Structures are given as structure tokens and as C-alpha cells.
Amino acid sequence: MLTLPRTLALVSAVTTALLLVAACSSGEEAPTPPPTVDVVTVTSGPVPNIVELPGRIEPVRTAEVRARVDGIVERRLYQEGSDVAAGAPLFLIDPRDKEAQLAQAQAALARAQAAQANARSIVSRYEPLVSRKAVSAQEYDAALSDARQADASVADARASLSRARLEVGYTMVRAPIAGRVGQAQVTEGALVSAASATLMTQINQLSPIYATFTQSSAKLQDLQRQAHSGKVSIPNLAAIEVRLILENGQEYGAVGHLDFADQSVDPSTGSQALRARFPNPDRQLLPGQFVRGRVTAGTRREGISVPERAVQIASEGASVMVVGKDGNVIQRTVELGGQSNGKWVILSGLKPRDRVIVDGWQKVQPGQKVTPRAAGARRSAGNSSLTEARP
Secondary structure: OOOOOHHHHHHHHHHHHHHHHHHHOOOOOOOOOEEEEEEEEEEOEEEEEEEEEEEEEEEEEEEEEEEOOOOEEEOOOOOOOOEEEOEEEEEEEOHHHHHHHHHHHHHHHHHHHHHHHHHHHHHHHHHHHHHHHHHHHHHHHHHHHHHHHHHHHHHHHHHHHHHHHHHHHHHHHEOOOOEEEEOOOOOOOOOOOOOOEEEEEEEEEEEEEOOOOOOOOHHHHHHHHHHHHEEEEEOOOOOOEEEOOOOOOEOOOOOOEEEEEEEEEEOOOEEEEEEEEEOOOOOOOOOEEEEEEEEEEEEEEEEEEEEEEEEEEEEEEEEEEEEOOOOOEEEEEEEEEEEEEEEEEEEEOOOOOEEEEOOHHOOOOOOOOOEEEEEEOOOOOOHHHHOOOOO
């Protein structure tokens, strides 16, 4: 037989089960609590004024190596794509014709010097005779004229000899600057011409190297107006830092600095050119390469920034999810500035004290009720260094 306590317990369990079955059969469900999302409260303060610009890599110096004498290329003396020093031999043009011309110039100089010596000796003989009237003044003047012409002939022959020596030297084509030499444009046996300045190869200096950017003239005027109003603080040109984003999306390690801002506007595009100088010891940056530059154009005194993971970027623009005062989700369209230290700079669309969702926006929709929680509140105190800092 069942005892009284056991009987009462059995009756209570049966009653509870019957109540649960009745609740389920009536179709009523317990209300679902609103989802919890992590938020940061927006504040204003100094933030980097970062401008992203398209650009292209250009060598600091470039030299087109062209033929300076006519002749047949005998040999290529360098390895294509290698680094060469200034003055390094690159090509040898058949020097025999120029060496023959050099010999002719040497002979012409010797002939002119012999004529000069003869003319001077005649003048020397006439000088004592003209005072004694043994030689007429006209003959003496003619001898002096011949001596001066002989001196001029010697000077002309020396110039021709120097020119012939230069042309013999030009048969050895040398690098005009230090840098990386490109592909040969002529091969052994090719005829090159000084008159047409045949291109033989090209040398680019790759370290350091330039990155040239273009920016709308209107944007630059807006930046100048903001600087004059005090909204943006801009340092000197040489102090403006630039970071490069390569074509594969990775950031180039070294930081560059602006060294040139064009003072004219391209009439076809309405843009101005900016140039930055970068170290390139490993030759990672190559001429013609497309890059994007993040130019730190000063500091916005009352700027706003939010963590990168809070921003949604789509084809129609960028947006963030904000928790309103009533706890409902609002989608805000924002205008992005640049990225810095894992945050997006927001140019418009947010104001101080807005609560932006950084984690959990993927699971909510605009108008939905949510429970906001300060980002990082769920993390342990031992991991407090990872707590989300307010912008």
C-alpha cells in the first residue's frame, strides 16, 4: 500500500502534467525575450582624418638608354632584370668604324700641327727682316695670317679628335644611373642609329620609390576650408603620413610621406596630383603597380569612429545598426572616412550618445526589440584588456 506522503506526491505530479498538457493544447506559448546585442556608445573626439586615394607606383628616376652612335650591336653585357651601378657596361657596339675615324682625327691633328710649326717659323724669320726692309710689310702680315690660320686648324683638329674619342667611348653603352635594368630592346646583330636614337633598354631606380595619387580639386578645397575653420588640423606636407594598400588587399609595411602636391588642376579630370615617397629595400613595389593610399591628412577635432565590425558595406553604401531610446533597432546610413587602428571614421550619419551595435546585428532586423549590453561586458575580468574601448 502507498503511504500518505507518497500518495500526495503522486497526485501533485499528475496535476502538474495535466496542467502542462492543457497549456499546450490551448496553443499559448511563453513570450520570447528580445535578443541581446553588444553596443558601444558613440562619443566625439580627435580622430585621424584619413583619405583613401587611388594611385600608381612610379620610379624616383628613370633613364631610357639609347644609341648615341651608328653601328651593329656586338654583345649584351648585362643580365636583364638585374640591378646595375651607374656607369656599368650594358651593350657593345662594333667600335672598328669609330676607331678608324679616331685614327683619321689623330692624323689630321698631326698634319695641322706640322703646318702650324711651319707658319710660326716663317713668322720668326720675317720678324728681323721686316725692320731692315728686307721683307715687305705685306709679306710679313701674310705670314702672320698664315700662322693664325694654322693655330685655328690645330684647334679644329683637336676638337675633331675629342669628338672621335667620344664616339669611340659611345660604342660601349653604359648605365647613366644606378637602378634595375629592364629587358633589352635590341639583340646582337641589330643596327642602331644615333639619328633615330634607337631605344636599347630602360633603367628604373626602385629604392626609394614614388606613389602618385589623384584627388578631386573640389575635395581638396573642402579640406582647405575645414582646415581654415579649425575643424581639421593639418600638419606640414612632409609630416603627412601615407600607408599603401596593395592590389591583394594587404598593407605595405613601410610608411611613406608626402613630398609633392601639384599646384595645377588637370582640365580633363578636374583632379590634382599628390606624391609620396616610400622606402623599397626589397623591391616589393614596382613601377606601374596600382595601389590605394591612406593619407593621414591631419586630425578631426570632433570626429566620430566606430569598430570596423559594426559597419555593413553593400553596393548601395555603408550602414550601421543603432539601438533607439525605445530599445528598437534602427538602420542608419553613414558616410565613411578612412580606417585607423581597427575603426572606421564616420563623416556623417551618427552623433554622440548613439548606441551602435557591434556584435549581434546579423541576427536582428530594423524595428526589432533588443536588449543592449555594453560591448565587452560578458568578458572575464582576466581578459579585460580586450574590452571594447569607446571611440
